[in-house]
Amino acid sequence: MDPLRRSLSLRSLILLLFFLLIHGARSFYLPGVAPEDFEKGHLLKVKVNKLTSIKTQLPYSFYSLPFCHPKKILDSAENLGEVLRGDRIENSLYEFEMRDPKMCKILCRIVPDAKQTKDLKEKIADYYLVNMILDNLPVVVPLWRSEQHPTPVYQLGFHVGLKSQYAGSKEKYFIYNHLAFAVKFHRDAETDLARVVGFEVKPFSVKHEYEGTWNENTRLTTCDPHARDTVVNANSLQEVEESKEIIFTYDVEFLESDVKWASRWDTYLLMSDDQIHWFSIVNSLMIVLFLSGMVAMIMLRPLYRDISKYNELETQEEAQEETGWKLVHGDVFRPPSNSDLLCIYVGTGVQFFCMVLVTMIFAILGFLSPSNQGGLMTAMLLLWVFMGLFAGYASSRLYKMFKGTEWKKMAVRTAIVFPAIVFAIFFVLNALLWGQKSSGAVPFGTMFALVFLWFGISVPLVFVGAYIGFKKPAIEDPVKTNKIPRQIPEQAWYMNPAFSILIGGILPFGAVFIELFFILTSIWLNQFYNVFGFLFLVFIILIVTCAEITIVLCYFQLCREDYLWWWRSYLTAGSSALYLFLYATFYFFTKLEITKLVSGALYFGYMLIVSYAFFVLTGTIGFYACFWFTRLIYSSVKIN
Structure with missing residues (x-):
């Protein structure tokens, strides 16, 4: 085959794969979110999801409580x-006829026993929220902050009930047994078809009576199905x-809205104060860019002067003693x-970097819409599995490059070390959820699917990548290595490895900690x-700051004739994960109201996994930046 035809066939193959990837991403990540038109009188079925609480962080199935089923x-x-999020989406008895309002609709009558009464009181005390879904829209409760803010904020889900205690009396628990739903729709004037664009509810606690x-x-006798206001x-x-x-009852009213179907999620995505969010991100961006410029100016002039001086010394007839970083x-x-462990963590970091980069690109292009619950996590897991090729x-x-020969053992370790540690922590946390009978506990079938993705797809891809990488010629060093290592002189206190590593992690963490607040929230x-x-922009800033701070500290280290830069470059940027975990601890005690031991263990367990992953990612970025820097400067000077 001639080169032109080979080039055309390769280009066609790449275009075909790209089309399949994009088409597959759309079809996989956005199932069931196409707009659906409803005729007047069409039956709308409400689905119920898990019960959630920010106090316990333990989700439960809707039917774990004595609700109508x-x-x-x-x-x-x-x-x-x-x-993996603990979602359990199930059918319910709540059914509406499109644009046909109902008042005081009786759902069912429940007489709770001792256990059911205890469960209800516990869920009310822990501020559990009920989550429902209509046409892929979660139910929200409109809340008005004050007269100065006429626009309401929306709370996802409604509380199971409320608790009250009067002076000198015992606590009483009341259940929200009457729901006043408001379904907003956008009507097409030509076809008279409608699309659901909003799903709101106002819960009430009503002691119903009857004859x-x-x-x-x-x-x-406590509500009139023909009255406009039900709760009378x-x-x-x-x-x-x-x-x-x-006795459980509900109302439903239909409100015509000017909001179009394509914009119906704007209400959910604007729950936080965007002005503060945007201001914080821009402020952080300006600070980090200023610091990056300062670092670049400090680095370029001394380094350029060193290279010029060393090259001039080589051209002089009189040999002069080498000093500084050239000496080592x-x-x-x-x-x-x-070195084997370093190779494992660098490969895992490359896998993480590729996964995060592709996930963010998909998210920016709109493939990972919030309307598809769990789509982001699914995408990250699948991309992690397929990026094993780059890890190997x-x-x-x-x-x-380190003269290793047993590439198969290296491939096995790369494919197993990091996932095994994460899986072990995850298994312990999942056992805690099992013990609490929470819906967040991953079922056996899903656990088997995760293991299959790991050993059935990720491990073979790591082997393929390792085989391809090992077949390539070894990376050659720009200078020869002496057989006998030279002695490292005594270092100043500020060049102590532990101190410089901890200092190096501050700047990368400072680049992301404001955005981290919104992510944790x-x-x-x-x-x-x-x-x-904005998250992608912060990610770019993180890459730049990790690279720059590692290069600067590596340069100072080499100038002090300390050549042990391999692990220190990795740990310098990776130490930002320590500050991330400390910030997560601060967030736990200042923003959350978690009191249960199991809930606290879940929080710190998951944040430990996140911090560990952040360590691997930032450490790899710092390592490759320092690796590129050292090869660049030592290939720029003349060495006999």
Whole structure:
């Protein structure tokens, strides 16, 4: 085959793969979010999701409490991310007829026993929220902050009930047994078809009363199905007591809205104060850019002067004694101790970097819409698995440069070390969730799927990448390494490895800590996060700051004739993960109200996994920056 035809076929193959990737991403990450038109009178079915609480962080199934349930409970198809989030989407008895309002609709009557009463009181005390879904829109409760802010904020889900205690009396628990739904729709004037663009609810606690004995045709005396306001003649709240009946009712009204279907998620994505968010991001960006410029100016002039001086010395007839970083040219590329472990972590960091980069690109392009619950987590898991190819390649290339020969063992370690540590922590946390009978506990089938993704796809791809990388010629050092290592002189206190490593992690953490606040808020305080454009910008800033601070400290280290830069470059940028974990601890005690031991263990366990992953990512960025820097400067000077 001639070169032109080969080039055209390769280009066609790349275009075909790109098309399949984009098409597959759209079809996989955005299932069931196409606009649906409803005729007047069309039956709308409400689905129920997990019960959540920011106080315990333990999700539970909706039907774990004595709510009205259909004869047969059907689970909706959930993606991998939804299962890992603890989502349990099921059918319910709540059904609406499109644009047909109903008042005081009786759902069912429940008489809780001792255990059910205890469960209800515990969920009310822990401020659990009920989550429902209509046409892929979660239900929200509008809350008005003050008269100065006429626009309401929205709370995802509504509370199970409320707790009150009067002076000298015991605590009483009341359940929200009457729900006033408001379904907003956008109507097409030509076809008279409508699309759901909003789903709101106002919960009430009503002690319903009726005459005679309870039967299917019972009429309540506490609300009139023909009245505009349902909750009338409600003299008291519905208290939760053992063997005391609870009657569940609901209203539904339909409100025409000017909001179009494409913009219906704007309400959910604007729950936080965007002005503060944007100002903080811009402020952080300006500070980091200023610091990066200062670092660049400090580095370029001394380095350029050093290279010019060393090259002039080589042209002089009289030999002069070498000083500074050139003095250690015979040891700077000596393989470090525990070089195999370094190769493993560098390969894993490359895998993380590729996964984060592609995920952010997909998110910016709109493939990972918040309307697809669990799509982001599913994408990250699958991309992590497929990026094992790059992990094997990077680790084997570095391993061969260190004169390693057993590439298969290196591939196995690269594919297993980091996932095994994370899986062990995850398994312990999952066991805690199992013990609490939480819906957040990953089922056995999903656990098997995760193990299959790991050993069935990720491990083979790591092997393929390692094979390709090891077949390539070894990376040659720009200078030769002496057989006998030179002695490192005594260092000043500020060049102590522990001190310089800890100092090096401050700047990368400072580049992301403001954005980290919003990310933690979205994860632990039940809010949406959708500013991926700013997140990508912060990611670029993180890369720049990790690279620059590592290069600067590496330069100072080499000028002090300390050539042990391999691990220190990795740990310098990676130490930012320590500050991330400390900030997560600060966030736990200042922003969260978690009191249960299991909930605290879950928080710190998951934040430990996040910090560990952040360490691997930033450490790899710092290592490659320092690796490129040392090769550049030692290839720029003449050495006999």
